[in-house]
Amino acid sequence: MGTEGMDEASNMKVVLKHYISGSAQETDMNLTAGTIKLKAPLGSNALVVKNLFLSCDPDMIFKMTGHKREHCDPYTLGSPLTGYGVAKVLDSAHPDFAMDDLVWGITGWEEYSLISDTKNLIKIKNTDVPLSYYTGILGMPGLTAYVGFYELCAPKKGDYVFVSAACGAVGQLLGQFAKLHGCHVVGSAGSPDQVNLLKNKFGFNEAFNYKQEPDYNATLKRYCPEGIDIYFDNVGGKMLDAVLLNLRPHACIVMCGKTSQYHLEHPEGIQNLPSTVTKEARIRGYLAVNYYHLYPKFLEIILTLIKESKVVYVEDISDGLETAQKALVGIINGLNIGKQVVAVNCL
Numbered sequence: 001m002g003t004e005g006m007d008e009a010s011n012m013k014v015v016l017k018h019y020i021s022g023s024a025q026e027t028d029m030n031l032t033a034g035t036i037k038l039k040a041p042l043g044s045n046a047l048v049v050k051n052l053f054l055s056c057d058p059d060m061i062f063k064m065t066g067h068k069r070e071h072c073d074p075y076t077l078g079s080p081l082t083g084y085g086v087a088k089v090l091d092s093a094h095p096d097f098a099m100d101d102l103v104w105g106i107t108g109w110e111e112y113s114l115i116s117d118t119k120n121l122i123k124i125k126n127t128d129v130p131l132s133y134y135t136g137i138l139g140m141p142g143l144t145a146y147v148g149f150y151e152l153c154a155p156k157k158g159d160y161v162f163v164s165a166a167c168g169a170v171g172q173l174l175g176q177f178a179k180l181h182g183c184h185v186v187g188s189a190g191s192p193d194q195v196n197l198l199k200n201k202f203g204f205n206e207a208f209n210y211k212q213e214p215d216y217n218a219t220l221k222r223y224c225p226e227g228i229d230i231y232f233d234n235v236g237g238k239m240l241d242a243v244l245l246n247l248r249p250h251a252c253i254v255m256c257g258k259t260s261q262y263h264l265e266h267p268e269g270i271q272n273l274p275s276t277v278t279k280e281a282r283i284r285g286y287l288a289v290n291y292y293h294l295y296p297k298f299l300e301i302i303l304t305l306i307k308e309s310k311v312v313y314v315e316d317i318s319d320g321l322e323t324a325q326k327a328l329v330g331i332i333n334g335l336n337i338g339k340q341v342v343a344v345n346c347l
């Protein structure tokens with residue numbers, strides 16, 4: 001429905017009912033009706049936007065636990081979930097944004113949002129690519145893969161690279177960067193279809209289904225017989241522990257995320273850290289939000305790579321806000337193939 005000339009609109013939103021313990025379920029959230037004023041308050045520097053695409057990100061599950069950790073605040077019960085998204089500006093009280101601008105950044109899981117914190121909101125200028133890409137390859141996950149690989153790993157041609165959650169938004173791009181750099185790349189993912197995608201679409205040298213592997217140490221010895229120079233860790237937990245037993249000298253572990261741990265009240269411990277001493281290995285964590293100054297350079301590089309078909313990207317788009325709960329829970333249950341996105345409204 002058009003909103004021109006309207007002061008207020010009905011606004012469906014996905015709200016958190018209660019904090020989760022254990023795995024997230026669709027029923028932990030509700031789709032509720034509300035209303036929103038379509039004018040940004042004068043002098044507020046805020047924007048009113050129409051949300052177009054919402055990103056399903058693993059750290060949203062952590063925010064549903066109600067625990068507070070470092071930079072990650074829990075969701076507020078009864079309020080719409082928040083996360084990365086692509087939106088169109090309907091009204092702006094901010095000098096840098098105008099009506100009809102397209103933006104990506106943090107927004108609400110609802111049809112329309114009032115965005116007061118515009119600090120990391122980025123205007124979309126290139127629209128000859130699918131707009132949904134700004135939730136993934138052209139957005140925060142893309143920048144995460146770029147920074148993790150090119151800024152932090154010091155990769156060399158011929159390096160043995162292992163990536164976990166390799167079919168996800170970050171993993172699929174990281175693996176392709178590593179291949180373009182001349183590395184030998186192995187990935188893990190949670191289904192035969194994803195393993196097939198890794199080998200036959202993203203060009204990984206090898207891939208395996210971690211859900212069918214009872215002993216990760218033995219699996220890594222089989223798939224990475226030379227050992228691992230670079231581990232790009234998206235999952236933490238038992239996989240990280242097994243990688244520590246398979247490092248090559250001077251290896252680098254980039255700590256990007258810990259998806260296997262987000263829902264746990266007490267994260268699993270890591271037993272094999274002493275290997276980093278004997279292998280003189282480096283462990284490096286980072287937050288992509290602290291590298292936004294590299295975004296323009298990254299965007300130029302990645303748009304060229306997409307246009308030259310040197311990187312490919314797979315996303316799983318779920319249609320309609322009413323599918324959002326299922327889509328979000330699906331990333332933990334391995335239901336998605338590629339980056340999970342929710343299309344809220346079409347332009």
Ligand SMILES: NC(=O)c1ccc[n+]([C@@H]2O[C@H](COP(=O)([O-])OP(=O)(O)OC[C@H]3O[C@@H](n4cnc5c(N)ncnc54)[C@H](OP(=O)(O)O)[C@@H]3O)[C@@H](O)[C@H]2O)c1
Pocket residue numbers: 056057058059140141144165166167168169170171188189190191194234235255256257258259260261286287288289331332333334335336338339340
């Ligand atoms: N450091 C940073 O600044 C930064 C920025 C962005 C993202 N991250 C982190 O990077 C990681 C990857 O992000 P992403 O955007 O690529 O995520 P994503 O595309 O949403 O990928 C999530 C995937 O994780 C896998 N997964 C779910 N539960 C798992 C488990 N118990 N064990 C192993 N894999 C599991 C699922 O794939 P399967 O079907 O293969 O299980 C799922 O598709 C996340 O941990 C995220 O929080 C960090």
